[in-house]
Amino acid sequence: MTEPLSFVHPTPESPWGTYLMQVDRVAPYLGHLSRWIDTLKRPKRALIVDIPVELDDGTIAHYEGYRVQHNLSRGPGKGGVRYHPDVTLEEVMALSAWMSIKNAAVNLPYGGAKGGIRIDPKKHSIKELERITRRYTSEIGIIIGPQQDIPAPDVNTNAQIMAWMMDTYSMNTGATATGVVTGKPIHLGGSLGRVKATGRGVFVTGREAARRINLDLQGARVAVQGFGNVGSAAAELFGQAGAKIVAAQDHTGTIYNANGFDLSELMPHVKATGGVGGFKGAEVMGNEEFWDVDCEILIPAALEGQITADRARRVKAKMVLEGANGPTVPSADDILADRGILVVPDVICNAGGVTVSYFEWVQDFSSFFWTEDEINVRLDKIMVGALKRIWEVADQHHITLRTATFTVSCERILQARVERGLYP
Ligand SMILES: NC(=O)C1=CN([C@@H]2O[C@H](COP(=O)(O)OP(=O)(O)OC[C@H]3O[C@@H](n4cnc5c(N)ncnc54)[C@H](O)[C@@H]3O)[C@@H](O)[C@H]2O)C=CC1
Numbered sequence: 001m002t003e004p005l006s007f008v009h010p011t012p013e014s015p016w017g018t019y020l021m022q023v024d025r026v027a028p029y030l031g032h033l034s035r036w037i038d039t040l041k042r043p044k045r046a047l048i049v050d051i052p053v054e055l056d057d058g059t060i061a062h063y064e065g066y067r068v069q070h071n072l073s074r075g076p077g078k079g080g081v082r083y084h085p086d087v088t089l090e091e092v093m094a095l096s097a098w099m100s101i102k103n104a105a106v107n108l109p110y111g112g113a114k115g116g117i118r119i120d121p122k123k124h125s126i127k128e129l130e131r132i133t134r135r136y137t138s139e140i141g142i143i144i145g146p147q148q149d150i151p152a153p154d155v156n157t158n159a160q161i162m163a164w165m166m167d168t169y170s171m172n173t174g175a176t177a178t179g180v181v182t183g184k185p186i187h188l189g190g191s192l193g194r195v196k197a198t199g200r201g202v203f204v205t206g207r208e209a210a211r212r213i214n215l216d217l218q219g220a221r222v223a224v225q226g227f228g229n230v231g232s233a234a235a236e237l238f239g240q241a242g243a244k245i246v247a248a249q250d251h252t253g254t255i256y257n258a259n260g261f262d263l264s265e266l267m268p269h270v271k272a273t274g275g276v277g278g279f280k281g282a283e284v285m286g287n288e289e290f291w292d293v294d295c296e297i298l299i300p301a302a303l304e305g306q307i308t309a310d311r312a313r314r315v316k317a318k319m320v321l322e323g324a325n326g327p328t329v330p331s332a333d334d335i336l337a338d339r340g341i342l343v344v345p346d347v348i349c350n351a352g353g354v355t356v357s358y359f360e361w362v363q364d365f366s367s368f369f370w371t372e373d374e375i376n377v378r379l380d381k382i383m384v385g386a387l388k389r390i391w392e393v394a395d396q397h398h399i400t401l402r403t404a405t406f407t408v409s410c411e412r413i414l415q416a417r418v419e420r421g422l423y424p
């Protein structure tokens with residue numbers, strides 16, 4: 001009998017609670033592997049670190065940082081690092097577990113990991129962010145490495161932060177180790193195509209899902225929550241495919257235009273001002289009204305827990321493409337399924353980013369770099385192939401794409417676990 005973990009207190013709608021419920025739903029489809037299922041309900045390793053830094057005004061501040069390695073059966077840990085004031089150990093545990101599922105869904109030779117620091121990066125100068133990042137990297141340096149665990153960007157982190165992480169790790173170990181993080185600047189071993197890869201993956205899985213449910217992208221109306229790295233790249237690709245982006249929401253507000261935004265104007269506005277708020281080519285909309293917008297495709301690409309049961313009852317879309325990790329709580333998932341709204345779950349929909357991170361890691365090891373076309377073609381092929389397999393499993397068992405993805409991935413992870421054996 002496995003004892004529950006003492007250090008988290010999940011609820012049905014919290015990230016770890018959501019993840020546990022998603023895992024429980026696959027047990028009936030795992031056959032003999034189901035006896036190993038508790039392996040997936042606890043992280044292999046969770047590190048909490050103190051980050052002391054001197055701020056620009058001379059005061060000393062302490063921040064809390066985390067790196068969680070959920071499962072390492074299939075290879076080194078892989079997953080991003082998030083800077084956000086609401087980051088908690090429980091959230092990072094869930095994000096690391098979703099990485100295990102996601103990496104297995106696209107068959108990458110990785111386990112799942114994730115990290116975070118509980119800070120509001122907008123309140124720090126660039127110099128403070130550099131000091132915080134370097135200290136965090138040194139503190140988690142005991143468990144990361146090109147063959148151990150490879151961080152990458154997530155919410156509020158970017159190529160510059162990855163460059164500082166790579167440099168700190170390299171200084172501490174005495175040799176340049178480009179493969180310790182992905183999502184780096186191009187001239188420091190980064191990969192072409194990584195910045196837009198997650199949004200591209202959302203588009204590719206959305207395009208394939210639309211084809212399967214006979215939804216024409218030409219003229220399709222799209223609503224996007226979160227207009228950062230993931231949401232903006234996905235919006236751009238849907239726009240190029242003939243869809244109209246009619247609504248967008250981020251931390252600066254919600255905007256609407258029934259005819260679709262002119263993305264050639266919206267993109268520079270977001271770049272210049274930091275958000276969609278104040279964009280002249282749209283009407284302002286109330287934040288809650290976003291969930292009532294008439295559209296065919298809804299892309300949550302911000303944070304967890306955004307699609308609640310109440311919002312799920314109001315969604316008008318035919319298809320939800322989860323660019324964010326964990327945007328839909330389980331009760332909402334059930335409502336969307338009952339209403340016949342297709343959900344392409346995070347653990348496959350947003351796997352494009354980590355897939356190109358894998359390409360970056362491979363390129364770093366071989367010191368041989370690919371063209372952007374090569375990257376995009378390989379990415380497309382992996383995403384289409386993975387979604388095809390998941391769709392077959394969903395059809396076979398009459399289950400949702402989320403439970404089908406978990407089934408495919410849990411089988412792969414637990415099979416590796418069994419083959420590796422228990423004893424040191
Ligand atoms: N960056 C990546 O490669 C990957 C990111 N993801 C997930 O995609 C989601 C977005 O990540 P990124 O685009 O990288 O982050 P980002 O930091 O570039 O953008 C985050 C966006 O969310 C918006 N946002 C924050 N709080 C909000 C709120 N309360 N209401 C509405 N919008 C809000 C921000 O304004 C911003 O537009 C996260 O769930 C992340 O874990 C998933 C796979 C890979």
Ligand SMILES: O=C(O)CCC(=O)C(=O)O
Binds near residue numbers: 150153182353
């Ligand atoms: O690129 C990576 O390694 C991980 C990206 C990530 O954090 C995610 O897929 O949620």
